[in-house]
Amino acid sequence: MKRLIGLILVLLFSLSALGDTCTPDQSIMKNIRDNFYLAIHDDPTTISLIKYIEDKFPGDRNNYPPVILAYYAALQGLRGKHSAFLPTKYERVKNSIPLMDSAVKKQPDCLEAHFLRYAFYEQIPALFGVKDQVSEDLKTVIHLLAHRDCKFVCSEVQRDMISYILTTAYPSQTQRAQLQKIFKGFAQDERISLN
Numbered sequence: 001m002k003r004l005i006g007l008i009l010v011l012l013f014s015l016s017a018l019g020d021t022c023t024p025d026q027s028i029m030k031n032i033r034d035n036f037y038l039a040i041h042d043d044p045t046t047i048s049l050i051k052y053i054e055d056k057f058p059g060d061r062n063n064y065p066p067v068i069l070a071y072y073a074a075l076q077g078l079r080g081k082h083s084a085f086l087p088t089k090y091e092r093v094k095n096s097i098p099l100m101d102s103a104v105k106k107q108p109d110c111l112e113a114h115f116l117r118y119a120f121y122e123q124i125p126a127l128f129g130v131k132d133q134v135s136e137d138l139k140t141v142i143h144l145l146a147h148r149d150c151k152f153v154c155s156e157v158q159r160d161m162i163s164y165i166l167t168t169a170y171p172s173q174t175q176r177a178q179l180q181k182i183f184k185g186f187a188q189d190e191r192i193s194l195n
Helices: 001-020 028-041 041-058 066-082 085-104 112-121 131-146 155-166 173-194
Strands: none
Touching: 001 131, 028 041, 028 066, 028 085, 066 085, 066 112, 085 112, 112 131, 112 155, 131 155, 131 173
16 A cells, blocks of 8 residues: 555656646746737847847757647747848748647647747738648637636636637637637636635
8 A cells, every 4th residue: 555655646746747847937927928019029039038048948849748839939930020021930930830739749738839820820821831730729719718727827817819810700600609609708717816
């Protein structure tokens, strides 16, 4: 019995250590999320945030936690958006696509990675060949949001995701209704927790 309990503790410790490689420190994530909103419209902020990620996660970016790799890929794509020179714009976006796909592949249940890929791919021209992935990511994001198994992503960020998705052209009427219901659920949860 002692051996079984010891084995269970070792397994639990191993699993929690594994989880730490996929889930970065919350203060780092808060900084990345907060600055990402600014980076969308500002190239110097984009460059600064890329450097911040590279400083916090030195070494091979293929070893980045999946959510960090997704943000890194999105930021590289934003560098393309901010570039005035068309060939540079194209190359930066093109080079960020495999990074984004790798982030999602590494952790297929990562809400934030799917959302970032959805938001990135739905904005880029069809010539990049990723438009088919947009509807799949949308389905996955809705599924993950609906099942509320995204403790790593605070409800405020999840509501921001829903608000953004509702401004895009891709959700069907049914998906829009699902998203609105999930959004209302967050508001109801907050009222319950405040009482």
